Amino acid sequence: MNVFIPxxxxxxxxxxxxxxGKKPSLEAPVSVALLAMIFFLGVKTGEVxxxxxxxxLASTVFAVLTIAGxxxxxxxxx
Amino acid sequence: MRFLYLVLTxxxxxxxxxxxxxxxxxxxxxxxxxxxxxxxxxxxGLSFRKEELMKVGRKALLLPFLTLIGSILGGLIxxxxxxxxxxxxxxIGAGCGWxxxxxxxxxxxxxxYGAVGFLGNLMREILTILIYPIATKRIDPKKxxxxxxxxxxxxxxxxxxxxxxxxxxxxxxxxxxxxxxxVPFLLPLILTL
Numbered sequence: 001m002n003v004f005i006p007x008x009x010x011x012x013x014x015x016x017x018x019x020x021g022k023k024p025s026l027e028a029p030v031s032v033a034l035l036a037m038i039f040f041l042g043v044k045t046g047e048v049x050x051x052x053x054x055x056x057l058a059s060t061v062f063a064v065l066t067i068a069g070x071x072x073x074x075x076x077x078x
Numbered sequence: 079m080r081f082l083y084l085v086l087t088x089x090x091x092x093x094x095x096x097x098x099x100x101x102x103x104x105x106x107x108x109x110x111x112x113x114x115x116x117x118x119x120x121x122x123g124l125s126f127r128k129e130e131l132m133k134v135g136r137k138a139l140l141l142p143f144l145t146l147i148g149s150i151l152g153g154l155i156x157x158x159x160x161x162x163x164x165x166x167x168x169x170i171g172a173g174c175g176w177x178x179x180x181x182x183x184x185x186x187x188x189x190x191y192g193a194v195g196f197l198g199n200l201m202r203e204i205l206t207i208l209i210y211p212i213a214t215k216r217i218d219p220k221k222x223x224x225x226x227x228x229x230x231x232x233x234x235x236x237x238x239x240x241x242x243x244x245x246x247x248x249x250x251x252x253x254x255x256x257x258x259x260x261v262p263f264l265l266p267l268i269l270t271l
Contacts, residue, residue, distance in 0.1 A: 005112075006119060010119020010121075014124040023124055035084055037236070063201035067225045071217070071222065077144050
């Protein structure tokens, strides 16, 4: 499923609720859903079979340096 | 800060469950993701103002290009440090956190670097979830969106919204959207080098 479908539906419902003068607090449901999603992401990660320390090390170096590169450019130029 | 501990606990617990029990949760991850995206959409709909979108427009359009260039440069430096052919580093960096696309695309040419591309970009997503709440204390939350790459329109959007605020959510979504549109074109191009 495309992420645009739930996003658009949510936007529409939120807009309709706002128009009708209602403003429910979404903090608790968002927190619960976020923690559940992170748990399932962890499960997916744990299931990946890592073949050797090198693979893990190389992946970590790539993750850290790509984040650092993006952040640095955003901070300096952006 | 208390919520960050809950995030860490949730992630650790998930990794341990996945590693030692390998349960079949089906598409529970995707379902939760869509629930979250729906709730975020609802939150935006409840508070959306046209003026806010006009305000984030310029920054939101420049930021993804800076993210992409920075990510590619980071990938290039990583490949030089690890003694890998630069082409693979450029490709892994150009993935911008989109592990489910980067891994399989690179694996068409090299299974080993496909695995590095998958894991490296997956780690980027996980690190964003863990670091973004801390990073926003030192860096502008809008600029810190860059760390999430293409994932800021879906998987890391909830954590960005939670710690960066509603205004940052709009920047993050546009940022992720632009990168999601660019990466599938750029990555295969790099792989043909």
